Every structure is written in C-alpha cells, then in structure tokens.
Amino acid sequence: MNDPCGEISRESISMIKEALERYLGICCDRTVLRGGLRALRKAAEKSGYSSPEEFLFWLLMEAPEKERVRRLAEFFTVGETYFFRGVRVFLALRDGLIPDILARKRSLGLDQNVRIWSAGCSTGEEPYTLAILLEEAGPRESGWSYSIVATDINGGFIARAKKARYGQWSFRKPLPEKYKKYFTALEGGEFEVIPDIKKRVSFSVLNLVEEGYPSPATGTSRLDVIICRNVIMYMLPEYRRKVVERFRQCLVEGGFLILTPAEVHSVETEGWKYSVIPGGALLQKTSRRPTTAVRASSVSASEKDPVIEISARSGTGLPRGSSQILKQRSKDDDAAAAEISKAGELAGRRKVESQSGTVPDIREVAGKIQGMANDGQYEEALELIDRHAEALKFRPEFYYLKGALFREMGRTEEALASYRRALYLDPHWVPALIALGTLLKAQGNRVAGNNFLREALALLKQKPEGEISLFDGNFDVPDLIGMIEAVLESEKRENGRKGN
CATH class of the missing domain: 3.40.50.150 (Vaccinia Virus protein VP39)
Structure with missing residues (x-):
C-alpha cells in the first residue's frame, strides 16, 4: 500500500499539524499521522471528493469548526486500550x-x-x-x-x-x-x-x-x-x-x-x-x-x-x-490482581504445553536473537522469534525483541508498532518505554520521546537497585538512571540556549 504521507503535500501536512495543535492541543508522531491520513483518504473517497487534498481543503478551510474538530479527532486520535489494563x-x-x-x-x-x-x-x-x-x-x-x-x-x-x-x-x-x-x-x-x-x-x-x-x-x-x-x-x-x-x-x-x-x-x-x-x-x-x-x-x-x-x-x-x-484487603482481590497480570502468559503457556510439552525460555530466545543480530542475520532472527509467537505473544518481551530487530533493519514504523504493542501488554515495562522514547526522539518527535523516557525514569527511581536487560546489553539501574537524566538534561540546556 502506498504511503499516505506521500499523497499529501508538505504544505498540507503542516496545515494538519497546525490544526491538531490548535483544536486538539496535540502533536502527533509519524505513525499516528499516517493512520490519520489513511482515514482521511477513505473519508474523501466516501464523500465523493476527487482527491484527499480537495477534501482536506474543505475540512480545514470551509467546514464548520465543530465539524472540523470532530473529523480531526476521529482521524488522528488513537484508542488502544483493553479491559483490566493497569x-x-x-x-x-x-x-x-x-x-x-x-x-x-x-x-x-x-x-x-x-x-x-x-x-x-x-x-x-x-x-x-x-x-x-x-x-x-x-x-x-x-x-x-x-x-x-x-x-x-x-x-x-x-x-x-x-x-x-x-x-x-x-x-x-x-x-x-x-x-x-x-x-x-x-x-x-x-x-x-x-x-x-x-x-x-x-x-x-x-x-x-x-x-x-x-x-x-x-x-x-x-x-x-x-x-x-x-x-x-x-x-x-x-x-x-x-x-x-x-x-x-x-x-x-x-x-x-x-x-x-x-x-x-x-x-x-x-x-x-x-x-x-x-x-x-x-x-x-x-x-x-x-x-x-x-x-x-x-x-x-x-x-x-x-x-x-x-x-x-x-x-x-x-x-x-x-x-x-x-x-485488610481480601485474599480474593490479591489473587484476582495477580491472575489478571499473569493470565496472558499462562494462556500462551498452556497452549504450547498442549502442543509440544515445553515452554521456550524467553531469555534463551533473546540470547539467540541477539547473537544472530550481531552477525547481521536479521531475517533469520525474525523467523526464529516468529516460530515462538504462539507461546510468547502475550509477553511484552516478544514484541520488544521484534521491535529491536526492526529498528536494526531500518524498518522504523514496524519497530514503533512493536514497541507500542509491548506497552499495551505492560504499560510500565521499562525496556519498551526506553526503546520507544529513544526511537521517537531519533525521528524528531522530542516531546513524545522525552515523555516516555521520563516515565521510564520515574519507574526506575522507585526501585533504584538491580539490573535491567536491554537489547544492547545489561545495565545497572543507577547507571541507566544517570544515562536518562543526562539525555534529558542535555536537551533542556540545548532548548535553553535556543531560547536566548
């Protein structure tokens, strides 16, 4: 499918971003922008406009403000959620x-x-x-x-x-x-x-x-x-x-x-x-x-x-x-909370056990994938992790590893989608927060990227000891805290210089 961003002029995309800031107060990354433009293109076809550009002109220049806000919200807001999340x-x-x-x-x-x-x-x-x-x-x-x-x-x-x-x-x-x-x-x-x-x-x-x-x-x-x-x-x-x-x-x-x-x-x-x-x-x-x-x-x-x-x-x-x-909270409630947080993992485990009698060790799989990636065997690494999809699809590590591979291969949009899916399964999983934050910043979306890094930093500071495993290796939590703080402080100083 063609990239919807390629069907809209840069001037029109700038107008969309300005409208989103003015009417919704948001700045969206390229992934959200692409999804919104796909929805806009479908709406243009359904409404009988000859092109997305023509429909966009009507929306931003001629449509009543209430209709403009309604359409922008339906096109460019993301609604990923599920029951008992968080x-x-x-x-x-x-x-x-x-x-x-x-x-x-x-x-x-x-x-x-x-x-x-x-x-x-x-x-x-x-x-x-x-x-x-x-x-x-x-x-x-x-x-x-x-x-x-x-x-x-x-x-x-x-x-x-x-x-x-x-x-x-x-x-x-x-x-x-x-x-x-x-x-x-x-x-x-x-x-x-x-x-x-x-x-x-x-x-x-x-x-x-x-x-x-x-x-x-x-x-x-x-x-x-x-x-x-x-x-x-x-x-x-x-x-x-x-x-x-x-x-x-x-x-x-x-x-x-x-x-x-x-x-x-x-x-x-x-x-x-x-x-x-x-x-x-x-x-x-x-x-x-x-x-x-x-x-x-x-x-x-x-x-x-x-x-x-x-x-x-x-x-x-x-x-x-x-x-x-x-x-004094009841044991039933404690058990229910634990059951919710582990249900996905157990469901995947039961299905695999019924088929093969074994459950893959995510750490062992990760080690193999990292080794293959170091040798440049990215496609083979993707095939390996996909072979374990049925057993691991409810684990955030599964999507984090896929995201890391996609990023190494230059497939940025797929990497972003994988990191987001990891966070859908566990909104407070630090490796995915760091990966998504750094990738968004690399794309130029500093606001969203820094927000994810700040959330990772806040979570790390709640347990400032131990070790975190990232795709690039293992890091002591204090070192990781220092690295994130240094990145955020450096950008803060840079913004201060630009403001002077």
Missing part, C-alpha cells in the same frame, strides 16, 4: 482512596456518593473495568454509591463505548473467572457488558482543550476523583498546564487526580500534594501552597501499601486509616 491503579483507588473519601464525606455530613471522571476514556474499557471492580466491593450493601462520567474527544470511540460490545482484542489478558459474570457472550466472538454495569457509566464527547468544564451539565464539577492516564503527555505544554488547572477546578477540596508517572513531571506542584501509587501518580488537591516532592527512591514503604507518600510537606499519603484498610 488494574493496580484501580485497586489502589478502590481499596485506599475511596474509603478515605467516604470517611471525609461522613465527617462533613455529605452524601456517600463517590463521583469519578474518566477523562480520555477511549472506547470505554477503562471506566467499565473500574465499575466492575467497584461493584465487587459491594457498595450498596455497605451504604455507599458511585457515579462514573467518561469522556473522550473522539465521537466514534464514545459511540462504541455506549454500545459496550467488545471483541477479543479488548481482552488481551483472559478474564479471571470471578469477572466473567459481568459480560454476556454474543455471536461472532464478541462480549457485551451487562446492563447493571453499563448504567453505572455515563459517556459523552468532550474536548479537554476547550472550555466546556467544569460544568454540572457535563458532570465535571465537584468531583472526588479524575482519572486521566496517557492523555496529556501528548499535549503541547501550554495546553497541558491549562488542562491540569481545569481538572483542579473540577475537584472538591481534597479530591484526587490520577496521571501516569511521566505526565506528573509536567504539572505545577502548587496546589497539589504528590504521591505515588502502583502504576500511577497521584495528585491531591490542596490549598494554594507550594509542595516539594522528593525522590521516590528515598521513600521507604510497605509493599502492601498501594500508596507511597513523597510530599515533603505532608506526613502521610492519605488520611489516617487508609493503610489499615489496604492491608
């Missing part, structure tokens, strides 16, 4: 934050309804996952309730979320048995979320860079929790700051904003208390007093506590009693 964040929310929210509400004589906003919800898997986990806690039996508002700029994603019908790709890690009751099997291999869960989530279209919130009309005022992961990291800095400030206005005093570790680095600390939870970064709304964050690696906390406070001003990450609630 489940540790939701368990920390349910078992740590919500009990504190309810306790605070009781002390103030307020209703026992927890109001949550999933901002940038894509096709709905994230808010439905949260609703399922909250239902497991038995809120009605315990005298409390919850409401979830879920929004995305892409109207097509929202339409799919409202239907609540999902194929196998939304269940990349097989569901633990206890959660299957929340889905109805349909013909064609699809599954539908049951009505009791669907009615717990209210979906609508909302553009985070516009001024439609906070507002009671959109359900975005007086919120207790906002979850916005892997969204603002793609925004331009000026929009990122505005969006986070608007989030703050949407929250009640003491409310929580959940981001990824990479995203929190770009947030002003004034008015927030910063903590770390498994798989995420937690900002709690406070009065307008600056707080000073310390290195996550300098904090000692029990592995059983999902919340680790790293604010120098406050004493504990959450109000008193949270850690006790967390430690």
Whole structure:
C-alpha cells in the first residue's frame, strides 16, 4: 500500500499539524499521522471528493469548526486500550482512596456518593473495568454509591463505548473467572457488558482543550476523583498546564487526580500534594501552597501499601486509616490482581504445553536473537522469534525483541508498532518505554520521546537497585538512571540556549 504521507503535500501536512495543535492541543508522531491520513483518504473517497487534498481543503478551510474538530479527532486520535489494563491503579483507588473519601464525606455530613471522571476514556474499557471492580466491593450493601462520567474527544470511540460490545482484542489478558459474570457472550466472538454495569457509566464527547468544564451539565464539577492516564503527555505544554488547572477546578477540596508517572513531571506542584501509587501518580488537591516532592527512591514503604507518600510537606499519603484498610484487603482481590497480570502468559503457556510439552525460555530466545543480530542475520532472527509467537505473544518481551530487530533493519514504523504493542501488554515495562522514547526522539518527535523516557525514569527511581536487560546489553539501574537524566538534561540546556 502506498504511503499516505506521500499523497499529501508538505504544505498540507503542516496545515494538519497546525490544526491538531490548535483544536486538539496535540502533536502527533509519524505513525499516528499516517493512520490519520489513511482515514482521511477513505473519508474523501466516501464523500465523493476527487482527491484527499480537495477534501482536506474543505475540512480545514470551509467546514464548520465543530465539524472540523470532530473529523480531526476521529482521524488522528488513537484508542488502544483493553479491559483490566493497569488494574493496580484501580485497586489502589478502590481499596485506599475511596474509603478515605467516604470517611471525609461522613465527617462533613455529605452524601456517600463517590463521583469519578474518566477523562480520555477511549472506547470505554477503562471506566467499565473500574465499575466492575467497584461493584465487587459491594457498595450498596455497605451504604455507599458511585457515579462514573467518561469522556473522550473522539465521537466514534464514545459511540462504541455506549454500545459496550467488545471483541477479543479488548481482552488481551483472559478474564479471571470471578469477572466473567459481568459480560454476556454474543455471536461472532464478541462480549457485551451487562446492563447493571453499563448504567453505572455515563459517556459523552468532550474536548479537554476547550472550555466546556467544569460544568454540572457535563458532570465535571465537584468531583472526588479524575482519572486521566496517557492523555496529556501528548499535549503541547501550554495546553497541558491549562488542562491540569481545569481538572483542579473540577475537584472538591481534597479530591484526587490520577496521571501516569511521566505526565506528573509536567504539572505545577502548587496546589497539589504528590504521591505515588502502583502504576500511577497521584495528585491531591490542596490549598494554594507550594509542595516539594522528593525522590521516590528515598521513600521507604510497605509493599502492601498501594500508596507511597513523597510530599515533603505532608506526613502521610492519605488520611489516617487508609493503610489499615489496604492491608485488610481480601485474599480474593490479591489473587484476582495477580491472575489478571499473569493470565496472558499462562494462556500462551498452556497452549504450547498442549502442543509440544515445553515452554521456550524467553531469555534463551533473546540470547539467540541477539547473537544472530550481531552477525547481521536479521531475517533469520525474525523467523526464529516468529516460530515462538504462539507461546510468547502475550509477553511484552516478544514484541520488544521484534521491535529491536526492526529498528536494526531500518524498518522504523514496524519497530514503533512493536514497541507500542509491548506497552499495551505492560504499560510500565521499562525496556519498551526506553526503546520507544529513544526511537521517537531519533525521528524528531522530542516531546513524545522525552515523555516516555521520563516515565521510564520515574519507574526506575522507585526501585533504584538491580539490573535491567536491554537489547544492547545489561545495565545497572543507577547507571541507566544517570544515562536518562543526562539525555534529558542535555536537551533542556540545548532548548535553553535556543531560547536566548
């Protein structure tokens, strides 16, 4: 298939990028741009335009602004997600934050309804996952309730979320048995979320860079929790700051904003208390007093506590009693979390065992592939790893190795796709974060590349000892931290010189 970028003039591509920055606040890499241009080309053909350029002229010059934004969002936003992705964040929310929210509400004589906003919800898997986990806690039996508002700029994603019908790709890690009751099997291999869960989530279209919130009309005022992961990291800095400030206005005093570790680095600390939870970064709304964050690696906390406070001003990450609630979490929930995180690996293992009786050792496979790559035998290395695809396709290492081979072969787009797939399976896997970050930077996409490197850095600092295996060899974690910090600091100085 022809490269869609080759069908559009450089001037038109520049206009698209300017429009994306103006109306969506984002800068997209070449992979996203290509996907968007393919969608644009199909829309041009369907609408009867003689060429993509003619359709693009209408879209950017003549279409009403509302239609322009709608189309740009549907063409150029990516919606990769799946059920129970990043489940540790939701368990920390349910078992740590919500009990504190309810306790605070009781002390103030307020209703026992927890109001949550999933901002940038894509096709709905994230808010439905949260609703399922909250239902497991038995809120009605315990005298409390919850409401979830879920929004995305892409109207097509929202339409799919409202239907609540999902194929196998939304269940990349097989569901633990206890959660299957929340889905109805349909013909064609699809599954539908049951009505009791669907009615717990209210979906609508909302553009985070516009001024439609906070507002009671959109359900975005007086919120207790906002979850916005892997969204603002793609925004331009000026929009990122505005969006986070608007989030703050949407929250009640003491409310929580959940981001990824990479995203929190770009947030002003004034008015927030910063903590770390498994798989995420937690900002709690406070009065307008600056707080000073310390290195996550300098904090000692029990592995059983999902919340680790790293604010120098406050004493504990959450109000008193949270850690006790967390430690008393049922063994069933711990087992379910472990089952979710390992289900994909076990599924692949069982299938291979039934066929050959053995499971390939990923480290042994990686060693062979690295040796072949060193000898320039790239095609042979690809054939070798593909022979193990059935057993390893749920392992991030599988796609990381393929990405490294593609990069060595100069097949950059395939390398990017492989690294992204590794992160779909494990969003916090450091080798893939580093590989994707460095490759994006090499392509000239410094904003997105640096964000991935910052997320890797934040994760490494949580466990600043040991060793990390990359395709180029093994690195001590302190050395890797130093290397990433040096890269980021060097670019910071370079940008400073350009600004003078």
